Amino acid sequence: MSHITLVRHGQANTAARDEVSYDRLSELGHQQARWLGAHLRDTRSHYPRVFCGTLTRHAETAASMGLVNPVQDARLNEIEYFTLAQLFEEQHGVAIPTDREGFVEHLPKTFTAWASGEIEDTPESFDEFETRVRDALHEIGTAGGPAIVVTSGALISMVVRQAMGLDIPSMARVALAIMNTSMHRLHPIGAQLSPVLFNAVPHLEAPDRQFAQTHL
16 A cells, blocks of 8 residues: 545635635635645655546646646545535525634534435435545555645545544534645555644745635
């Protein structure tokens, strides 16, 4: 098995309220990715295999990092959170939040309702999401050679859930903590991949860059 470094995409369009509008990096998102790419080159990090989802924000992050010809895999895509939230509101009257504080309360409720099958007509079920993430990471982890994967926050939280046996509320707390362009590393320990790095942003630790430690 090979170690895998997961990277959350750079800051996207924070003013968006639908999937299509959200799916592009802000200028800060591009800068976060450029700083991360420079950090990886400066530290001579070696990733012979490069993957990303098929979303625009994944491809833009990889490009701004300087990653060449990533393998794009739709199994590495984010969940459609805006769609889930709209369905949750329509079916159960749970209002879509308009600020960070509201989102902190909303995400665990949405994950719990989705996992329990209480939201109908979703783009994919929670079980389908869990399966595609497990399958994609298994293939990447068993192919050989270190890999870097540019993806999204909910997918990374699912990877941590699977590796650590987290319940749904704990998975939601993990998702809320994940910063833009943060790194998360899995190493083979025995027969399984285990987390050895979470939410690392060494490229944003300098005092003049800490403003770029964003969650949304």
